[in-house]
Amino acid sequence: QLKRYFCKLSFKQNRFALLIILFVGGFFRVWNLGSNPPALFRDEAEKGYSAWTIGRMGGYFYFAGFAGQPSIRFQRFPVFINVMGVWTSATYQYCAAPFTALGGLNEWTIRLPAALAGTATILMLYLLVFAWTGSASAALFSAGFLAVSPWHIIFSRWAAQGIFVPLCITTALFFFQIGIIHRPRHLILSSLFFAIAFYTYEVARVFVPLILLSLFIIFRKELWAQKKWSGIAAFVFLGIAVPIFIHYITGGRSARFSRISIFGDGKALTESLFLFIKNYLKHYRFDFLFVNGDREMRHGLPGWGLLYLWEAPLLFYGFYILLKKKTKYRAIICCWLFFFPVAASLTNEGVPHALRSITGLPLFQIINGIAAASLLRRGIDFMAQNKRYANISLILIILIFAVVCLNVLRMGRHLFHVYPYESASSWQYGVKQAMEMARQHEVKPENIYLSGYIAYAPYLVMVYNKIEPIKLREEGFGGLGYKFLPPNFQIGRLWENLPAGSWLILHPFEQRDIKPDIIIPFPSPRGRLIPAQSALEILIKKDESS
Numbered sequence: 001q002l003k004r005y006f007c008k009l010s011f012k013q014n015r016f017a018l019l020i021i022l023f024v025g026g027f028f029r030v031w032n033l034g035s036n037p038p039a040l041f042r043d044e045a046e047k048g049y050s051a052w053t054i055g056r057m058g059g060y061f062y063f064a065g066f067a068g069q070p071s072i073r074f075q076r077f078p079v080f081i082n083v084m085g086v087w088t089s090a091t092y093q094y095c096a097a098p099f100t101a102l103g104g105l106n107e108w109t110i111r112l113p114a115a116l117a118g119t120a121t122i123l124m125l126y127l128l129v130f131a132w133t134g135s136a137s138a139a140l141f142s143a144g145f146l147a148v149s150p151w152h153i154i155f156s157r158w159a160a161q162g163i164f165v166p167l168c169i170t171t172a173l174f175f176f177q178i179g180i181i182h183r184p185r186h187l188i189l190s191s192l193f194f195a196i197a198f199y200t201y202e203v204a205r206v207f208v209p210l211i212l213l214s215l216f217i218i219f220r221k222e223l224w225a226q227k228k229w230s231g232i233a234a235f236v237f238l239g240i241a242v243p244i245f246i247h248y249i250t251g252g253r254s255a256r257f258s259r260i261s262i263f264g265d266g267k268a269l270t271e272s273l274f275l276f277i278k279n280y281l282k283h284y285r286f287d288f289l290f291v292n293g294d295r296e297m298r299h300g301l302p303g304w305g306l307l308y309l310w311e312a313p314l315l316f317y318g319f320y321i322l323l324k325k326k327t328k329y330r331a332i333i334c335c336w337l338f339f340f341p342v343a344a345s346l347t348n349e350g351v352p353h354a355l356r357s358i359t360g361l362p363l364f365q366i367i368n369g370i371a372a373a374s375l376l377r378r379g380i381d382f383m384a385q386n387k388r389y390a391n392i393s394l395i396l397i398i399l400i401f402a403v404v405c406l407n408v409l410r411m412g413r414h415l416f417h418v419y420p421y422e423s424a425s426s427w428q429y430g431v432k433q434a435m436e437m438a439r440q441h442e443v444k445p446e447n448i449y450l451s452g453y454i455a456y457a458p459y460l461v462m463v464y465n466k467i468e469p470i471k472l473r474e475e476g477f478g479g480l481g482y483k484f485l486p487p488n489f490q491i492g493r494l495w496e497n498l499p500a501g502s503w504l505i506l507h508p509f510e511q512r513d514i515k516p517d518i519i520i521p522f523p524s525p526r527g528r529l530i531p532a533q534s535a536l537e538i539l540i541k542k543d544e545s546s
Contacts, residue, residue, distance in 0.1 A: 014136045018126055018143065025122045025147030028412065029115040029156040034108035037158055038420045038523055039429040041298060042456035044159040045463045046083050048100060048110035050093040053469045055101030060093065061472055063458065070477045070484075079247060084456060091200045092161040105466050114163045118156025121167040122147050125362045128174040131181075132329040135373050142369025146362045148408045151306035151354060153415065154299065165204050166361040168197030169211070173332070176215060180222045184229035191233035195240035203343035205245065207359040210342065212237075214335035218328055260347045276345050282352040283341035283360075286312070294354035297423035301414055306354060308407055311368050318371035336363050421523050428454065430520045430535030434505045435464045437518060437538065443503055445481025449494070451506045451536075452487035500543035508534045 040048070050060040059076035063084055080087045095113040103109040122143050130139035146152055155163045172193035179187035194212060197204045216223065223230040262275045282288060290309050293300035300306065307315075322330045340363060344356035379397055383390040431454060438448055445465075450457045461467065461482050471479040485494075491504070491511040498504075506516075516537035 014140060017140055018123075021126075021140065021144045021147050022119060022122055024144075026115075026119045028148065028153045028415070029118045030112075032416060033111050033115055033157060034106065036416060036420045037298075037427045038424045039427040039432060040107055040110070040460065040463060041158065041427050042459055043083075044107075044110055045459035046081070046456065047092050047096060047159045047161075048105060049459060049462045050081055050090075051096035051110070052100040052105045054093055055097035057469050057473075060090075061462075061469070063477075072472055072477050072479075074473055079244070089161050089200055089202075091164060091196075092159060095164075096159070105463060110159050110463075111157060114159055115156050117163050117167050118152060121152070121170055121362065124167060124170040124174055125365065128170050128177065129366055129369055131174055131177045132327075133370065133373075135370075137376055138370045138373035140369075141372040141376075142362065142365050145311070145365040145368050145372075148411070149307070149361070149365060150301050150304050150411055150415075151293070152361050154301060155355065155358065158298065160355065162201045162203070162355050162358045164200040165197055165207075165358055168193045168200060168204070169208075169359065170362060172197065177329075179226075179229070179233075180219055184226040187226065187229045187233040188236055191237035192240070195237045198237075198241045199244050201358075203356050203359055206343035206346070207339055208241075210339045211332075211336065214332065214339070218331045218335075260349050262346055262348045275348065279345035279347070279351045280341050283344060283357050285352065288352045289364075294350075294352065296350060296354075297419075297426040299354040301411070301419055302422050304411065304414065306360075307364055308404075308411075310404060310407060311364070314368040314371045314375075315364065317375065318367035321371060321374055322367070333363065333366060337367075417525070421525050424522045424535065428460065429522060431457070431460045431505075432464050433520045434536055434538060435461070437520075438503060443501065446483070447499070447501055448481070448503045448505065449483045449485055449498075451504075451510060452485040452489055453507050453510065454505075457482075457484055495539070495541065498541040500541055502541040504539040504541075506537050506539065508537055511539075514539055 053060050054077075057074075059074055060078055060081060061072050061074055062082040064071050064073050075082075078090050078093075081090045081093060092113060095117075096110060099109040099112050103112075125146050126139045126143040129142045130136065133139070152166070172190045175186045175190035175193065179185070179190055194208050198208045262272045262279070267275070288294075288305070289307050290305040290312050292303065293305045322333060340360040341352075341357050343359065344351065344353045347353065347356060350356075376397075379393055383393045386393075431450075438445075450461070454460065458480055461480050462472075465481075467479060491506065492513060495504070495514060517540040518538035519534050520536045520538070522533050522535045
């Protein structure tokens, strides 16, 4: 009965367990979303304001000539977003537009699409694994592992368009499986989601063609048998993906990739290939996967790997199972495992990189889910055949479950109680607080000077001050009000010529000669005994005559 309960249940019979998993996954992604991460990163600010203007005016503002004479221009219904000369996908902005239009421009509405996409991926993963294996336990375990995955949770909590990649790939593979086995017309839906993934984030433009080639080789007979629907699906994919690909590679829109590519800086081909192999292997390192993860705090929890340490033995056992099974989905998983680091390995910065290798989600959770279901079946069979050891086996299963739960609770505590303080410096903390202080003191925006080291500061001003789009359209760059200093600016020379009442918002390292009037510290947990580090300093020019 236990074996039947865990292994043979239909979707309707185990929906209660699935609802619990979705609730847990949603909790980790939505709780305190507006305040954790502790501030908006520059990319989030741009996405939020662009989404707001798309929802209200059907277009977005971008900056031109920022290094010389800055200006603001408006473009309706963009395919790609121009962010200070760097072109990026507009997918997230369109998804966030309804939320910012209905809920206002704030951290919660800007990040909500990522949280919802992350939660939806849990459901689609369950459906995919169930379609592949026919095992309810494997599907539930896979969905459960993704629900509590540190790797997936962190990218579900901020406005990163990369979080759509696992959702699109999982959904595309699910419809592909249904199309191959039951309903050929679903191949069109599969190609549609593959094309959307191709558009969402740069790494998908490398991964998707590779996985599609793998699917074509693995299922060539089945696809030929359904050549009508396969042809329509291929036409849909090419019709969506090819124009986007052409749009991306023309007009300097791939300039950023050229800067970070391993093939840049005049490297020889052999040198670039060696660097690719080196980068590629780094993504399989034990330290990266299970211990420290990505050192960038926006890409992971400090001191935590992309996966839990207890997932390591499951992963090795999962590989053993896959080697024994002769199934089509085994071949897909093997190709997926081989290809997921390719895009990240083509770059020369931040390697190994958790965001650029996000195509590895939810691959590892699938393997671990299949392994956990197999172990559970073996445990139940062992208890049935050796009844005198049944109690010991049951206690062992309970202990393993308790260890897993304790690790998840520990991760949750770190996420909600430690991470907001440890990661504040990575989220441009302090800018919002400085602007709020300026409003409280009724300082005119034209008397406020922002440090040149506050990256993409205009977007932060636009979001935190909720600059009306119509004002930008009428007044241009002057509608922002604030003055934006270049990096390495001589603060002392500027300070001498400032009129009384002016505010300088600077980083602590920019000047040592003038005592700041206001210090904005990084947030610190309650009961902290050591002084908090300064995030920003505010210098106020006073009237010397008074």
